[in-house]
Amino acid sequence: xxxxxxxxxxxxxxxxxxxxxxxxxxxxxxxxxxxxxxxxxxxxxxxxxxxxxxxxxxxxxxxxxxxxxxxxxxxxxxxxxxxxxxxxxxxxxxxxxxxxxxxxxxxxxxxxxxxxxxxxxxx
Amino acid sequence: xxxxxxxxxxxxxxxxxxxxxxxxxxxxxxxxxxxxxxxxxxxxxxxxxxxxxxxxxxxxxxxxxxxxxxxxxxxxxxxxxxxxxxxxxxxxxxxxxxxxxxxxxxxxxxxxxxxxxxxxxxxxxxxxxxxxxxxxxxxxxxxxxxxxxxxxxxxxxxxxxxxxxxxxxxxxxxxxxxxxxxxxxxxxxxxxxxxxxxxxxxxxxxxxxxxxxxxxxxxxxxxxxxxxxxxxxxxxxxxxxxxxxxxxxxxxxxxxxxxxxxxxxxxxxxxxxxxxxxxxxxxxxxxxxxxxxxxxxxxxxxxxxxxxxxxxxxxxxxxxxxxxxxxxxxxxxxxxxxxxxxxxxxxxxxxxxxxxxxxxxxxxxxxxxxxxxxxxxxxxxxxxxxxxxxxxxxxxxxxxxxxxxxxxxxxxxxxxxxxxxxxxxxxxxxxxxxxxxxxxxxxxxxxxxxxxxxxxxxxxxxxxxxxxxxxxxxxxxxx
Numbered sequence: 001x002x003x004x005x006x007x008x009x010x011x012x013x014x015x016x017x018x019x020x021x022x023x024x025x026x027x028x029x030x031x032x033x034x035x036x037x038x039x040x041x042x043x044x045x046x047x048x049x050x051x052x053x054x055x056x057x058x059x060x061x062x063x064x065x066x067x068x069x070x071x072x073x074x075x076x077x078x079x080x081x082x083x084x085x086x087x088x089x090x091x092x093x094x095x096x097x098x099x100x101x102x103x104x105x106x107x108x109x110x111x112x113x114x115x116x117x118x119x120x121x122x123x
Numbered sequence: 124x125x126x127x128x129x130x131x132x133x134x135x136x137x138x139x140x141x142x143x144x145x146x147x148x149x150x151x152x153x154x155x156x157x158x159x160x161x162x163x164x165x166x167x168x169x170x171x172x173x174x175x176x177x178x179x180x181x182x183x184x185x186x187x188x189x190x191x192x193x194x195x196x197x198x199x200x201x202x203x204x205x206x207x208x209x210x211x212x213x214x215x216x217x218x219x220x221x222x223x224x225x226x227x228x229x230x231x232x233x234x235x236x237x238x239x240x241x242x243x244x245x246x247x248x249x250x251x252x253x254x255x256x257x258x259x260x261x262x263x264x265x266x267x268x269x270x271x272x273x274x275x276x277x278x279x280x281x282x283x284x285x286x287x288x289x290x291x292x293x294x295x296x297x298x299x300x301x302x303x304x305x306x307x308x309x310x311x312x313x314x315x316x317x318x319x320x321x322x323x324x325x326x327x328x329x330x331x332x333x334x335x336x337x338x339x340x341x342x343x344x345x346x347x348x349x350x351x352x353x354x355x356x357x358x359x360x361x362x363x364x365x366x367x368x369x370x371x372x373x374x375x376x377x378x379x380x381x382x383x384x385x386x387x388x389x390x391x392x393x394x395x396x397x398x399x400x401x402x403x404x405x406x407x408x409x410x411x412x413x414x415x416x417x418x419x420x421x422x423x424x425x426x427x428x429x430x431x432x433x434x435x436x437x438x439x440x441x442x443x444x445x446x447x448x449x450x451x452x453x454x455x456x457x458x459x460x461x462x463x464x465x466x467x468x469x470x471x472x473x474x475x476x477x478x479x480x481x482x483x484x485x486x487x488x489x490x491x492x493x494x495x496x497x498x499x500x501x502x503x504x505x506x507x508x509x510x511x512x513x514x515x516x517x518x519x520x521x522x523x524x525x526x527x528x529x530x531x532x533x534x535x536x537x538x539x540x541x542x543x544x545x546x547x548x549x550x551x552x553x554x555x556x557x558x559x560x561x562x563x564x565x566x567x568x569x570x571x572x573x574x575x576x577x578x579x580x581x582x583x584x585x586x587x588x589x590x591x592x593x594x595x596x597x598x599x600x601x602x
Binding site: 018022025041048085100101107113 | 253257260264267268271274276277279280283284287288291294295298301302307
């Protein structure tokens, strides 16, 4: 039972969040909602990365006196380093794309991408 | 100290950080910073090539030995590809400093070009999967900014969305590989991946193929390409057509060779089909374009399809067929200069639609002459570089008894010949009543185009030397 629960929390959960993001990307027409979908996908991937490095009842990966004496188990530090990088990148991209959204709105006076496509094709 | 490939990444990155500081002192002087950085880069590459190292060597960073930590993979063949990329980058940045510096916010674009060059060099050099992801994101962010250069806000938005999906899938694939193999080093991953179930590998390969397709202009995720090429500035179009796409394709080939080498036949069968479909669609759509930059965009999609399908044909049966593989790399190398030459020339003339380019050959004789050299090289006319890469590719396919691919490539080449010749015919033999204002082309611009056409002609007369200097790029072994 706990195994199934673990699988759901650590693997299928993040992946289903990722799929929610893809669903949003495929169905929404508003540019702002597309950005939110991208962010939801980011969240799913980041959760997935951290959960892969998780080890039950383990310590933080820092050598000190407690870790030396009580247990040799510690969580994998590499995914944590990776997820930090990925979070920073996604923050930067989100900030940039939000600025781009404002520019788009000023130029086309709408956020519906089907209408923007129509305006683009008329030019 | 000078013989460290990491300098190729550090110098442009440092120049990027220098831009805001110099901007405080002088607003005009920043245009020379990336030019100087890339000039220094070319010097470093030249020194590195002279080491004459023909097998891949690890250059460790931070003192961590090869399977751990980040490392760069370098050999002379990689150096030659990097030399090509940096030469075209230098010419594009010179063009930017001279002609397009005043369009929009000069500060942001100078910064974007510097960071873009750093990321591109990193993508070609790195031997670590997560590091590749970081450099891909960096080049993509530089690309988003470059795509806005002439107010192409919607094109850039589309590029952000598509490219982010691609890079997230790549991250998902990378971390899954880390989970099953315990390492991120490309060459070590292969050894640890042996005991995986076929279904798992199928999912993994689909993740990688779809994710890498967004940057390398392959089929599932390449909808952004024509829109961005049409909207961006001349410098931006040169960056996308001959720098970003080359580096991305090179990174794809590196991942395929180092990670998926061995008996993953179905990956390469799927990739061959994807490449051939991309080739067919690219050529068909380029066939009916009336705007030269959109035509180049679809043509470069087609080239990406051609190169990837040739690479995957060569790897389909376990062992790599070296002759096909080398011919595909040669094709990639020639493409850098030819696309750059055409886009630079058309940018100097300043008009893109066929209607306005009619009969321009009588007014701008030298420029159109040099553009024609680029076009003739892409279609594969004898004295120029493109002829030899196509001949090598077809000869090696025939010697391996793959006549079906030969026929497909030849049919696609017929399409290519048709639309490039129509472009040249439009330049020289059409009459027009339009009175266009043509800006003057300076001597520097002509000499930039002359350098690129000289390289194409040089390769055309010494194909064996150049072929030898870029052959066995990953297959020579790793030390």
